Amino acid sequence: MHTLARTVQFFTAAALVHRASAFRRTFAAGRIASPRASRSAMAAAAAESGGAAADAEREAMQRFMAHQKTAAKLPYPVQARSVFAYAPGYAVLSTLCKADEGYPAGAVVGFAPGADGLPIFFLSSISGHTQDLLASSKASLTVTAGNFDGADSARVNLLGDVRKLTEPADVAAAREVYLAKHKDAYWIDFGDFAAFRMTELRKVRFVGGFAGAADVAPADYLATAPDAVLAYSAGVASHMNDDHRDSTAAMVRHYVGLSGIEDAHIMSVDSLGMQVRVKRAGGESFKLRLPFPRPAESRKDVKDLIVEMTRASAGAS
Structure with a gap:
């Protein structure tokens, strides 16, 4: 409605300027006898012109909305998986706060997207979120698209269990994946860092922008692949x-x-x-x-x- 209102104001103002100029030229030439009558005619013409412009804009926006409703888009599971796979590698990890039981805690952490669609982390033992995960594996990760610039941009939230990896083979595999995403993360070999991974996915919430939100079934998310063109x-x-x-x-x-x-x-x-x-x-x-x-x-x-x-x-x- 804001768009329509501004458009009506613009076209109405333009019409008034045009009609006023025509009136001045006609009056100067002596072709009208009553300025009052001309003003009334000018106002009527301006109203007619503004109404026509408003109708045209309304019809244009209706066509636009109809077009957008049927425009081809990636399925939600593919969109969600693509946001996760191609994100810059930092996201908000939410945990159950050990220090303040019952309250959620959030931290921006580095992550790497596993080939299975689940995140891998290397976390320091002195970090609060690491202590939270050791006390309770319940967590979620909110990942934003690489071009995120506001509420109409895409993001995905993965809700599940994040656990520390203990098997040497699992740690080695996680290290390889993490370094592929964060090439300068030499610190992951420091003694106080450990590998963590989301091992169970319970819920996927995807928001692609305004009027573009959906809960994605974990099975659908895990079964799909990110869009190759992206x-x-x-x-x-x-x-x-x-x-x-x-x-x-x-x-x-x-x-x-x-x-x-x-x-x-x-x-x-x-x-x-x-x-x-x-x-x-x-x-x-x-x-x-x-x-x-x-x-x-x-x-x-x-x-x-x-x-x-x-x-x-x-x-x-």
Whole structure:
């Protein structure tokens, strides 16, 4: 409604300025006899123009919402698994506080994504959260997407049991995975650090942004794989944002049907399309889904699809 209100104000003001200019020209030429009558006519015309503009904007937003409702998106289990797999490697670990029984405690910790979709940690024995886990394995990990920038960005919460690894083979395997994610983490070999792992997954909560939340069944989460295209999404998005922002805006106008696009910034690219943050002439900024005409299975597919969509959108206003 805020978008609609601002649009109505903009078009109404523009219409008034236009009508006022026309009135001054006509009056100066002596073609009207009654300024009062002309003012009434001008007000009526402005109201009619503003109403038409509001109707057009309302219809455009209805088309936009209908498009977004059916736009191809990754299934929730794939989205959740992808956020976890491609996150920068730091997240909020929540534990049951040993020092204040019954209260939750949170700490930002490093983690590495295991191939099975569960997190691996190397924690210091002197840390409060380590003592919490040794007293109770109940914990959760909240992981944000690499491009997280607010409440409309993706995050996933894994709820389960985190336990210390004791078998030498398990510790060695965890060390290899952790160092693959955190190459400079030499400190994991210090004597006061130990390997921990989430061994049981009880619940998965995924939030992909506004109106995009779901509880994902642990079995579905564990059975799926992260989206392959998202692995190189950052490079594709960076290239488009640096060199082809006008093309992205044209694609939004052409495929989504939104006008007044001043800027379009690609947030991420997956096998089914792109997440784009747009800014409209009225000042509002929001994210939308820009789907591909067909799924992409490789980096070449992504390039070919974007070129195809750019050509189809050429000249869109």
